Amino acid sequence: MKAALAASATLTLLLAGCASGGSAADGGDEKVVLNMWGFADLSPALVEQYEAEHPNIDIQSKISDYDAAHQTLLTSLIAGQGPDIAQIAVDYMGEFVDNSGAFNDLRDFGAEDLSGDYLDWRWKTGVASDGSIVAIPTDVGGMAIAYRTDLFAQAGLPTDRNEVAALWPDWEGYIATGEKYVQATGKPFVDAGKAIYRAASNQADEKYYDADGNLIYQDNPAIKNAWDLSVQAIDAGLSADLATWSPEWLAGMANGTYATIPAPAWLLSTIKQQAPDTAGKWDVATLPGVSGNDGGSFLAVPKASKHAQEAYDFITWLEAPEQQLALFEDNRTFPSTPSLYTDEAVTGLTDPFFSNAPLGEIYIDSVESLNGYPIGPDSRVVEQQFEAGVGRVEQGQDAQQSWNEALEGAARETKG
Missing domain, CATH: 3.40.190.10 (Periplasmic binding protein-like II)
Structure with a gap:
């Protein structure tokens, strides 16, 4: 299965149209719809806040059982499909990082500048052996x-x-x-x-x-x-x-x-x-x-996404210290950003x-x-x-x- 996933990476751009519909970014009047797949519901309040601050963005989440969510994601990536944003549990990160070709390298969006904001050992888990940044950590x-x-x-x-x-x-x-x-x-x-x-x-x-x-x-x-x-x-x-x-x-x-x-x-x-x-x-x-x-998870942007920049903008906003603090206060998901560890x-x-x-x-x-x-x-x-x-x-x-x-x-x- 891993070999099939690696091979399918070359087909991803051809099949990317299966991911999301048209958007204002494409010159149309529709909103940019970001499909997010995961196993745990991120803060609905923060999603609503982001949508309110970015009225052209519509974030639609699909939550599945833990193992099933990762298997569905894997199967979709093999077919060159997938969501705009993928939530991946730390236990599964090795498998997906091993197939980094199915994801956008977030260095292309400037993610390397964020590495110092996160626990070093946590950040490294989302980085492939070739240095590509597959995903950014959420909580620990x-x-x-x-x-x-x-x-x-x-x-x-x-x-x-x-x-x-x-x-x-x-x-x-x-x-x-x-x-x-x-x-x-x-x-x-x-x-x-x-x-x-x-x-x-x-x-x-x-x-x-x-x-x-x-x-x-x-x-x-x-x-x-x-x-x-x-x-x-x-x-x-x-x-x-x-x-x-x-x-x-x-x-x-x-x-x-x-x-x-x-x-x-x-x-x-x-x-x-x-x-x-x-x-x-x-x-x-x-x-x-x-x-x-x-536990804890990461957010990645599959290559199948038609809205990779918008997806990256959202996940970096959601995983910034200010929002991680809000999540900890709300549902006790613990921040992966150590700058908060001295915050009263x-x-x-x-x-x-x-x-x-x-x-x-x-x-x-x-x-x-x-x-x-x-x-x-x-x-x-x-x-x-x-x-x-x-x-x-x-x-x-x-x-x-x-x-x-x-x-x-x-x-x-x-x-x-």
């Missing part, structure tokens, strides 16, 4: 632990966030705390073993690829360590074994099915939406090891829902101390194999057998 998924203070109190655990953070300077401390909670309550401590695997593995400087683009998951001790931590937590009864975004997982935020959840900044708004009656019962403490990231609106941000935890400070520490890890074309499929392996352990499969199957599955999926 700085990490922390959200926990229920009422459930901690019932288990005889401290509830003050500084005392709680002191319980888990590392993942071993987190698991030891979870064991005390389970012993005291008989209830799960964390939503899923997969959550521990993902959070711990994302802290590594290298994950599935090394800096030279070689797959290293088989021999990377960081991956095996994250796996062993998740298995230890499962064996100790800490996991509620809930699939992320399942109805049961969402309901668990409200009904106390689990006491903690590794929480990227963007997840906080979901907790508030799903569990409004638990306001003030949640708090946020630093992640074991402090630094971490899970970020450093001083608290939320009574989360017991007035210093959210800005916690998430700044999380991303500022992170180096980031290389993301390759098969990062997502390898991740899926290991996450599925952790899921099999949750269901009772022998951990070593499941590990071997994960390695075999990853090797199979990355051939060719």
Whole structure:
């Protein structure tokens, strides 16, 4: 499929007419319609603001499920088609950057002048090996632990966030705390073993690829360590074994099915939406090891776009610090622009829902101390194999057998 995508890049200009209709820029009276595809709705208020300030622009969004959105985009690019603006999750960036020919090189619009505005490790993820800029980062998924203070109190655990953070300077401390909670309550401590695997593995400087683009998951001790931590937590009864975004997982935020959840900044708004009656019962403490990231996305302009300049103008406006600040204040998507990390609106941000935890400070520490890890074309499929392996352990499969199957599955999926 990758070869087909690379080959199709030469056909893109011929098929570009499939992307968008006529516009005022073409000499007609119609508005410039920018079709934007993604997996998460960007701020409707900011889109409306941009349209109000640019009355010739009409932005139309199509939101699909996470994996389906990327598969649809890939299929469209293979056919030389696609939207004007593509939202791509960080987990998938390696695959699309590997096929940079299907996208406009944003250097042609001056994007290289923006590189210093973003976290260095985040910016590099959107840059191809030949130096072309495929996409510009939106948010980053700085990490922390959200926990229920009422459930901690019932288990005889401290509830003050500084005392709680002191319980888990590392993942071993987190698991030891979870064991005390389970012993005291008989209830799960964390939503899923997969959550521990993902959070711990994302802290590594290298994950599935090394800096030279070689797959290293088989021999990377960081991956095996994250796996062993998740298995230890499962064996100790800490996991509620809930699939992320399942109805049961969402309901668990409200009904106390689990006491903690590794929480990227963007997840906080979901907790508030799903569990409004638990306001003030949640708090946020630093992640074991402090630094971490899970999620975030990029915006790219496929070559199929007939309105590449207008698309670039919009995404650079949306991802500028002023708008990133508005997004953080509105829905807790954490800025990828470090100039905001000294802005009082970020450093001083608290939320009574989360017991007035210093959210800005916690998430700044999380991303500022992170180096980031290389993301390759098969990062997502390898991740899926290991996450599925952790899921099999949750269901009772022998951990070593499941590990071997994960390695075999990853090797199979990355051939060719």
